[in-house]
Amino acid sequence: xxxxxxxxxxxxxxxxxxxxxxxxxxxxxxxxxxxxxxxxxxxxxxxxxxxxxxxxxxxxxxxxxxxxxxxxxxxxxxxxxxxxxxxxxxxxxxxxxxxxxxxxxxxxxxxxxxxxxxxxxxxxxxxxxxxxxxxxxxxxxxxxxxxxxxxxxxxxxxxxxxxxxxxxxxxxxxxxxxxxxxxxxxxxxxxxxxxxxxxxxxxxxxxxxxxxxxxxxxxxxxxxxxxxxxxxxxxxxxxxxxxxxxxxxxxxxxxxxxxxxxxxxxxxxxxxxxxxxxxxxxxxxxxxxxxxxxxxxxxxxxxxxxxxxxxxxxxxxxxxxxxxxxxxxxxx
Amino acid sequence: xxxxxxxxxxxxxxxxxxxxxxxxxxxxxxxxxxxxxxxxxxxxxxxxxxxxxxxxxxxxxxxxxxxxxxxxxxxxxxxxxxxxxxxxxxxxxxxxxxxxxxxxxxxxxxxxxxxxxxxxxxxxxxxxxxxxxxxxxxxxxxxxxxxxxxxxxxxxxxxxxxxxxxxxxxxxxxxxxxxxxxxxxxxxxxxxxxxxxxxxxxxxxxxxxxxxxxxxxxxxxxxxxxxxxxxxxxxxxxxxxxxxxxxxxxxxxxxxxxxxxxxxxxxxxxxxxxxxxxx
Numbered sequence: 001x002x003x004x005x006x007x008x009x010x011x012x013x014x015x016x017x018x019x020x021x022x023x024x025x026x027x028x029x030x031x032x033x034x035x036x037x038x039x040x041x042x043x044x045x046x047x048x049x050x051x052x053x054x055x056x057x058x059x060x061x062x063x064x065x066x067x068x069x070x071x072x073x074x075x076x077x078x079x080x081x082x083x084x085x086x087x088x089x090x091x092x093x094x095x096x097x098x099x100x101x102x103x104x105x106x107x108x109x110x111x112x113x114x115x116x117x118x119x120x121x122x123x124x125x126x127x128x129x130x131x132x133x134x135x136x137x138x139x140x141x142x143x144x145x146x147x148x149x150x151x152x153x154x155x156x157x158x159x160x161x162x163x164x165x166x167x168x169x170x171x172x173x174x175x176x177x178x179x180x181x182x183x184x185x186x187x188x189x190x191x192x193x194x195x196x197x198x199x200x201x202x203x204x205x206x207x208x209x210x211x212x213x214x215x216x217x218x219x220x221x222x223x224x225x226x227x228x229x230x231x232x233x234x235x236x237x238x239x240x241x242x243x244x245x246x247x248x249x250x251x252x253x254x255x256x257x258x259x260x261x262x263x264x265x266x267x268x269x270x271x272x273x274x275x276x277x278x279x280x281x282x283x284x285x286x287x288x289x290x291x292x293x294x295x296x297x298x299x300x301x302x303x304x305x306x307x308x309x310x311x312x313x314x315x316x317x318x319x320x321x322x323x324x325x326x327x328x329x330x331x332x
Numbered sequence: 333x334x335x336x337x338x339x340x341x342x343x344x345x346x347x348x349x350x351x352x353x354x355x356x357x358x359x360x361x362x363x364x365x366x367x368x369x370x371x372x373x374x375x376x377x378x379x380x381x382x383x384x385x386x387x388x389x390x391x392x393x394x395x396x397x398x399x400x401x402x403x404x405x406x407x408x409x410x411x412x413x414x415x416x417x418x419x420x421x422x423x424x425x426x427x428x429x430x431x432x433x434x435x436x437x438x439x440x441x442x443x444x445x446x447x448x449x450x451x452x453x454x455x456x457x458x459x460x461x462x463x464x465x466x467x468x469x470x471x472x473x474x475x476x477x478x479x480x481x482x483x484x485x486x487x488x489x490x491x492x493x494x495x496x497x498x499x500x501x502x503x504x505x506x507x508x509x510x511x512x513x514x515x516x517x518x519x520x521x522x523x524x525x526x527x528x529x530x531x532x533x534x535x536x537x538x539x540x541x542x543x544x545x546x547x548x549x550x551x552x553x554x555x556x557x558x559x560x561x562x563x564x565x566x567x568x569x570x571x572x573x574x575x576x577x578x579x580x581x582x583x584x585x586x587x588x589x590x591x592x593x594x595x596x597x598x599x600x601x602x603x604x605x606x607x608x609x610x611x
Binding site for chain 1: 501503504506507508509510511512513521522525526
């Protein structure tokens, strides 16, 4: 069964057309990540799904129900915000129980759900603390707990990790992935970070300028990007784009090659001047220039390459992608 | 913190300036207080002298309590001030919330219209207000004063509060909406507690002019049973003879209630003024 279906959803603020003909479906239990650069409309799309903004046109269905005119609290959703958005005057327990009280749940149900959620998130010791007495990571867990206790049909996450520091971000990411496995609920997660998208998603939706660029499983998008934007957005370091003329005389296409597919070669390849080397231990990132074009190569293991040195970078022809001038993928 | 604050010379100068200002500001209050405790002759002989065993007298206070209905006036003043401030805060906050939170046609225009009142003194409309009060039969009632002061306080309240409400996290309000809180609950339970310092600022800015006003009580509510304290104190000021003991005693006592109200709001007020500036 589908958990969410968007059909031709459009959203305009005055003259500004923010979302353009969005068509997405989310299956039951699926973890879908909306990813894109800032300003691409991904947060607006999430707010339209939540009902915090009205769609200008198009249909939004949660489960089988058309919810265009349903207020947020009746849509069977729960949302986790970037800034946590905990109620400052309520303690952790009351923060989590407020929505249930509004729904008119009985005391027993509320107590049971809070107990379950706080065990799952290790919040038992903090139930009587106020948000101001918690660390960032704990606050985020309370915000997630507040969503869990509602047992929603659909979870919405709006960049939940961007206020956390790097170490905590990784831990919380794993926690969210575990949570998804435990609850097997449908989740939509918005982020601008492609690592989060790749690691968490069952399905990624890449957005740019209010349009869906491509939808697919992480590896599908990585191995088979529909266009230059998707190819360049996913993967770190990002894909190298070069005029194909550098390799084959007279070729006017754009050549895309991932840094990890380049290797040092004795024979054929691109001649380049090394400008910087990053030794990471497990990997070595070589930044080189072929004429005006910067090329990044990610070599596995440790290599004795130095800045200023000339290298030849080879690659297997089947690893190369070709794009036309407008950025569309050319196959074959 | 910064260097300027740790420098002892700067500290001395800063405190010197503040102490000087405090003395200037408190001097008239001090003169009123000491003279209210002196005999009439002593007031005129040496206005700045402290009351001595010769000149000490409570005659002013006795007159005030005997003559004139001092406690009724005080009660009227308190009712008018407290109710007006309550209404200003309530309606001001509601209007500010609507202006800062909702997108609707004419939002900016409405905001400008409400802010216009800051620039136009309400006393210009006195004649029209009096006519209105006569027509509605509100003359010589406390409601006349409460309504006028509420109108007078609203523009500044809306202006200040809408600025503060814009700073309240959007996510927090949306979290409330998703949890099924009504817009009223979001306003009263989430937004109002967060703009409390701003509310205190507005309350203090409005409280003192209302308490001290003589103009509107004189015009709209001069009847004995609705006189406010400032108007009531006027009975001691005659065309030919003024009972200075009584006037000074009445004024001394009139300071007390505002002082108490101010102390209640001041902690919040300081947070309101410095929020944003110091963080």
